[in-house]
Amino acid sequence: MKLRKQITAATNIVEAYNGFSKWFFFGGFGVISNNDPIEQEKIIKYNDLVANAVIFQNVVDLTDVLRDLLKAGYSITREDVAALSPYMTSNIKRFGDYMIDMETVPNLLDDEGLLILA
DSSP states (O other), rough: OOOHHHHHHHHHHHHHHHHHHTOOOOEEEEEEEEOOEEEHHHHHHHHHHHHHHHHHHHHHHHHHHHHHHHHTOOOOOOOHTTTSSOOOOHHHTTTTTTOOOSSSSSOOOOSSSSOOOO
């Protein structure tokens, strides 16, 4: 029974990622219409790159919020963090205009503000 739970959990994670990355396909509902294998590979790799960049930004944003909550005196447990998902899309402007600001330096990802959970 334990093995079945592990397999189901792993399958759910993979399916969540697949659904998340499929959301980033623009048109065609995730169907690659080009029959050229090289072009297909490019499309898949680009889609994975975009999905992974969004996941990374979501994790950075979640970490910032968790640090702010800890500083404000809230108690956060491992179970609370385990319930969070990096596969959020509600904060993404899928078809919006994006401005790239090369002047602003992002915050460093340091160990100073490690999350110490209850």
